[in-house]
Amino acid sequence: MANFESLFRPLAINKLTIRNRVVSTAHAEVYATDGGMTTDRYVRYYEEKARGGCGLCICGGSSVVSIDSPQSWWKSVNLATDKIIPHFQNLADAVHRHGGKIMIQITHMGRRSRWDGENWPNLMSPSGIREPVHRATCKTIEEEEIWRIIGDFARAAKRAQDGGLDGVELSAVHQHMIDQFWSPRVNKRTDEWGGTFENRMRFGMEVLKAVREAVGPDYAVGMRICGDEFHPDGLNHEDMKEIAAYYNKTGMVDFFGVVGSGCDTHNTLANVIPNMAYPPEPFLHLAAGIKTVVDVPVIHAQNIKDPNQAERILDAGYVDFVGMTRAHIADPHIIAKIKMNQIDQIRQCVGANYCIDRQYQGLDVLCIQNAATSREYQGLPHIIEKTEGPIRSVLVIGGGPGGMEAARVAAERGHKVTLVERADALGGQITLAAQAPQRDQIAGITRWYALELARLGVDVRLGTSADAAMIRDEQPEVCILATGGQPFIEQEPEWGAAEGLVVSSWDILSGAVEPGKNVLVFDSICEFSGMSVADYLSAKGALVELVTDDTKPGVGIGGTTFPTYYRSLYEKEVVMTSDLNLVQVYTEGDQKIAVLENEYTGQQEERVVDQVVIENGTRPNEALYYELKPESVNKGQIDVETLYANAAQPVLSEPQNGMILWRLGDAVSQRNIHAAIYDALRLCKDL
């Protein structure tokens, strides 16, 4: 176990030897492509994983084989044209250079897409049934189109092969075209492409045959399938075993990737990329079930983030490869660190799902805690080299994510770093966020920083308030203010914050204020904080109504995370109300009256409660900044042109007599963890 013997046991897929049992499974990268062609950013993103020791990368989640399966929404790779081949060669070379292997997922997405863009296609599906997650209407696919798409699959696979990629994975998961044909929930056809088992299998089988014909017997071809659609009218686990065995029998499939859960509803989609609300490897049993009926290696990803967990799964033989995809997004050097016996230095994925939730909004995939991921091409480093310039004394005020990252990066550069934090623990708002039910794992971000700061010898002073006198006394050459913010509950005087009529979500989550019995939460932000405080209160036994003036409580939360909040809130009978603004709070006896006003009608209504909690974001703690600004050599300014160019701040190369002052994170304006960490990294990497 300690040596990770099972994890480091090579295994062949067809003729391809994979150096270890860890796979970065197919996911939509989004930043990935320019018109469906892989970019430098894409190549460097995968090269970093290969450099870090990942065994196999399957890139290009949902890369399309046909011109009428739109790729632009998620900027996936377009294999419908020969133009892709030279791009693949760059990608393959970059990964092979480091001993990694790379395959690509290919698919036709059928109804699981959007029609209102690119070529404005009519989306197609076996029986023309609408898909709810993308609100996608579609036509019933015709026989001629079926055969064209089968041919498209074969040509796409050949392009991957010609481009030097090591294999292809046919997506028959996530309700793409192949498994749309499989599932009786979607395939209502009565011709030879629907109805009986054999008929429903036919499209996938013809695709498999055509692909195998195109690439020959020695090229790796796999299938990604689901383990159970979790729909009463869909495919259950026994159905999936039958399907896997059926394709396995052909001898044409070299591996199966198994994903627990279907995903054509919001609720099932959340299962597919389990966030921090889930236990580890929640669907391993489904993949293990598939493994019992097939003869080829089985890959399974889904909440496998920890090396010991991975080793345990592999050692027990549940599956042959573990997918550690988000684990690699958080730390592409995870394998190298295992090998270097630096397991404590692995930046472990916490399941915040910032990556995938951005993807579902069509935004580039980023890691909440690792700002270098996917920015390798811009020179943002995963491994920070020591400076060859002067060693400076750096004083960081504030131990939230921005302050911790600034201290870490400065210390990695070799500077003498002190971090001062008012609270008794590091973490800042992460500590608050981790108090809510099912959100505790977000504290993993802090845990890693605490370990790293200790390893790097940063002088961390907890329980210490900083003021201007103390900072002057320290005489730092660089002072970084990451002092965060304060709940902004004074925005509307009528809310009665000054009179103590309302409390903030921080008051509740920090335990400073006891939860009431009958509570109204007013959430103008509509992200995690409001949902979290409502969940926290109801878990403590409060009757809670969560009110927002926005269109839906939690509307700012991405597609894989709002469902886990909803599950928790609905179960505890939290009332969620939208479109109402909080205009006033007043007391009546020992009760509080919250006056709400409809955004669209102006109609007012009242709630009688014993506690009103407001989540209205933060205002920066900037007093210290303005006090120090005049005496700093740079007047507190960050040169944004060089910052955005990821270059060294000009002030660093000027003769220095006095203190450089920067401020970061919510101390400037409210953004999020990633923003604070990103700024800290790019600011300090050249310090």
Place this chain on the structure above:
Amino acid sequence: MLTDWLLPILLFGALALMLIGATRRVLAWRAGRNEPVAVVAGLMAMPRRYLVDLHHVVQRDRFIANTHVATAGGFVAALALALLVHGFGVDSSILNGLILLSAAGMFVGACCIAWRRRNPPGRLSRGPWMRLPKSLLVFSTSLFLITLMTADWFPAGLVGWVFSGLLLIGLALGLAEMLVGMGWGGPMKHAFAGALHLAFHRRPQRFGGGRSTGLKPLNLTDSTLGVAKPTDFAWNQLLGFDACVQCGRCEAVCPAFAAGQPLNPKKLIQDMVVGLSGGTDAGYHGSAYPGKPVGEAKGNPGQVIVDGLVSAETLWSCTTCRACVEECPMMIEHVDAIVDMRRFLTQERGETPGAGVQVLDNLIATDNPGGLDPARRFDWAADLELPLIADVGKADVLFWISDGAFDQRSQRILRAFVAVMRAANVDFAVLGNDECDSGDVARRLGDDATFQRLARHNIEVLGRYEFNRIVTTDPHAFHVLANEYGDFGGHYRVQHHSMFINELMEQGQLNLQPKALGRVTYHDPCYLGRYNGEYESPRSVLSTLGIEVQEMTRSGYRSRCCGGGGGAPITDIPGEYRIADMRVDDARAVEAETIAVACQQCTAMLEGVVEPRPQIKDLAELVSEALVTEARA
């Protein structure tokens, strides 16, 4: 005159007593196992070995070397001349003059010895050895004055019979020490046994600037495997033990002794002497085995050594680093003796301590010490696509991987070396899963049967292919391939990677852009340095990398072992300190930030020292980090 008739009696009497004693001694040695030696050639070569080879070692301490030349040279010359003059009555003023000169020289030497013995360093034995300088002074003075007297060079009036009588008593005492003691086990035994030891040394290759470090193969059909009792040693090993002068240079360099483990090479040799002649170690007046009292060990030629004379922990404390052998001015082979006794413990008694039994079982079952699946030997290189020699048939370099293949830390060294070879376009290939453990650990743990089986397997496999040389990053494998497989028919040109990389550098095959590393020291692995005399290549490699090596006090042939050799980490005999900690302290003393090493075992041992400590990097890693890689396409 008194002297006229008493002198010959004294001289010949002492000689006769010496001869009787010597004969007994020789018979005691001959009770050991037979080992054929070239008698005449050995005796012919002896003077040169004594005067040149041995002197080279002694001369590391110039003071004592010169002292010894004066004393021993004076004594030998004076005795020979005295026999002529006083024994056979040759009357010659020239001879008399020469006796005076020799005795005077001896006197000066003896004075120096006496001076050093005023407050001797701890490594020197006391007891009779404290008496020796006095005996030397008495002998040389007496002989000087007697010669003056018999030559009538004394003012006649001064010579009274009392004075003559005193001189004769002095001479008699001197002769008793010098001649009788020589034959009967006094300190001067070393001269007689030492001379014969040099003549009949088991490793004549060591003389004349040569090197012989491979262990001798065990005859697996012997009735007793290994050495149980003193007479199981080869007779010339027993002879070698008698050559010990108890100077303690071995003790001073022994890493196990320094770490407070129960081993002192000098005491071990003296215990062998006790075993050879029978008795107890009560007459031993040097440092004890750390943690063990002196006086309780008993033995005799026919008694099993570990049953009362030497404890098994003493034998298992040795790292086989050869520092003692390297330092021994009498060229005694401590490591051979220790391994011989280990062979008995392991192969006859099955008493390999610590994890030893497990490791040997693993080697038997899986051909690797970790007991790992042999089919996984090349897992570490799954992504490197190394050419298998079975596929390519022949190659310039056969890259011997060794068991580092199973260890994650060592794999980094292996991968770094592959990168270096690839950068230099070296034509190399590997054996793949056909490679087995070299047998090094099995052999040092006393299991020569397993060693021989592994060696024969590897030799058979190597024999199938054509290659110019074997290159390995493992000095232990390097040693057995180069020096121990020959006994089983495996003769190869073997290079350690430091030598090979140095060649590549000299040929300009590597495009390097060294990085600044701060202060770097270099730790000589025992099996590369003392076992194979390779001190220069690693330093040359480092120098090419722009590194100015900060040498530790103990470096080169005096390098301190990391503690990892000879199966010591497996048998794991407790001491007061850890050898690896002491070695890292050596590096700290020169303020090194990096310890460059050239051995996976050293890497493991030194990295096992708690941080903060200098970082440990193998040469291959340092070189691969300095490689200029091609710009991104």
